[in-house]
Amino acid sequence: MAQTKSTLTHLECGNCGKQYAPNRLLNLCSDCGKPLLARYDLATAALTLTREALKQREPSLWRYEEVLPVQNDWAMLRLGEGWTPLHHAKRLGEAIGCPQTYIKDEGLNVTASFKARGLALAVSRAYELGARELAIPSAGNAACALSAYAAAAGLPAHVYMPRDVPSLFQVECRELGANVTLVDGLINDCGVKVREGVAAHGWFDVSTLKEPYRVEGKKTMGYELAEQMDWELPDVIIYPTGGGTGMVGMWKAFDEMERMGLIGAKRPRMVTVQSDGCAPIVRAFQQGVEHAELWQGARTVADGLRVPIAIGDFLILRAIRQSGGVALTVTDAEMLHYARVMGSKSGVFPAPEGAATLAAQVHLLEQGWIKPDERVVLFNTGSGLKYAHLWAHVL
Ligand SMILES: *Cc1c(COP(=O)(O)O)cnc(C)c1O
Numbered sequence: 283m284a285q286t287k288s289t290l291t292h293l294e295c296g297n298c299g300k301q302y303a304p305n306r307l308l309n310l311c312s313d314c315g316k317p318l319l320a321r322y323d324l325a326t327a328a329l330t331l332t333r334e335a336l337k338q339r340e341p342s343l344w345r346y347e348e349v350l351p352v353q354n355d356w357a358m359l360r361l362g363e364g365w366t367p368l369h370h371a372k373r374l375g376e377a378i379g380c381p382q383t384y385i386k387d388e389g390l391n392v393t394a395s396f397k398a399r400g401l402a403l404a405v406s407r408a409y410e411l412g413a414r415e416l417a418i419p420s421a422g423n424a425a426c427a428l429s430a431y432a433a434a435a436g437l438p439a440h441v442y443m444p445r446d447v448p449s450l451f452q453v454e455c456r457e458l459g460a461n462v463t464l465v466d467g468l469i470n471d472c473g474v475k476v477r478e479g480v481a482a483h484g485w486f487d488v489s490t491l492k493e494p495y496r497v498e499g500k501k502t503m504g505y506e507l508a509e510q511m512d513w514e515l516p517d518v519i520i521y522p523t524g525g526g527t528g529m530v531g532m533w534k535a536f537d538e539m540e541r542m543g544l545i546g547a548k549r550p551r552m553v554t555v556q557s558d559g560c561a562p563i564v565r566a567f568q569q570g571v572e573h574a575e576l577w578q579g580a581r582t583v584a585d586g587l588r589v590p591i592a593i594g595d596f597l598i599l600r601a602i603r604q605s606g607g608v609a610l611t612v613t614d615a616e617m618l619h620y621a622r623v624m625g626s627k628s629g630v631f632p633a634p635e636g637a638a639t640l641a642a643q644v645h646l647l648e649q650g651w652i653k654p655d656e657r658v659v660l661f662n663t664g665s666g667l668k669y670a671h672l673w674a675h676v677l
Pocket of ligand 1: 525528
């Protein structure tokens, strides 16, 4: 059967550097318990993954197959993930005094959020390596994306979400065939339940950064951004950060692209935005520490940001600091306000997480941290359509 062009060579612990052969199901580093990252033979990848070759490739994240882990064509689960539009939001940019404002609209992904990128890769690879049943703790969107890809693969999915997750997320998972369990607590409490199921039934755990391939899916946002901006990365990227897979993934993508000669050494300043009701990464950034402690009593309408503790905290903080970036909070009220500003001035109806990036941009412009002539990319990580429960309150 046909092989992909993947140049995957091994997995490497992001903390202690221990190496692993990639051809079996793995979760965390067996020595230090930290996330594993996929490594490629980038010299070989660079021979075929060229700017010119990319022009002929399919409009999905699979266009970057050399730097993705899947080895066999039959294992690539395709539902139309990735290759989302990058809009130059001219009217919005002029309104806020930053004409070079762009929106990467991830709401157009499968199951209406960028979680599809990570789960497309995690499920394809788990399927390829023989996983029998998959499990996930989720604040909402990741569960939907897992449900979709598990359905495509024909694998049972067990999803655990907080009891107060909006009903649409539960409905979507159920209709996609997943086994849904609601948990009293937050995503980390759901994680405890998943670990029990893993121990009892041998499920494979696809928690974010607890298996190596979700980050490989999310990193394609970095590749797409470079390609869509004609290989000239923006000055600033503003990203609504929960578990941080996207931050870690894009930072990894920039490094890989430079090694392949696709881009130069210039990097965007990476900005993390969180809700003031759940801001463990912002607090750790401000304290100058490498790990983020659990945030007590996490509360925010942005479900994707309701992540009180992140196993990849040190990798997120590293990306922010190495890039000369910053981390800041916005309020839930600001998210609701800026959702309408973004919607009415760009045509993109954002998730509250996406609206948070615009609120952050306005703050950073006011502080002079972003200059009016800089190129800024906002990540709208999900569609506002999934948050009908929320907009009902702001009518
Ligand atoms: C999960 C999620 C986030 C946070 O993404 P990470 O990469 O885990 O930090 C942001 N926005 C939405 C809509 C999400 O579903």
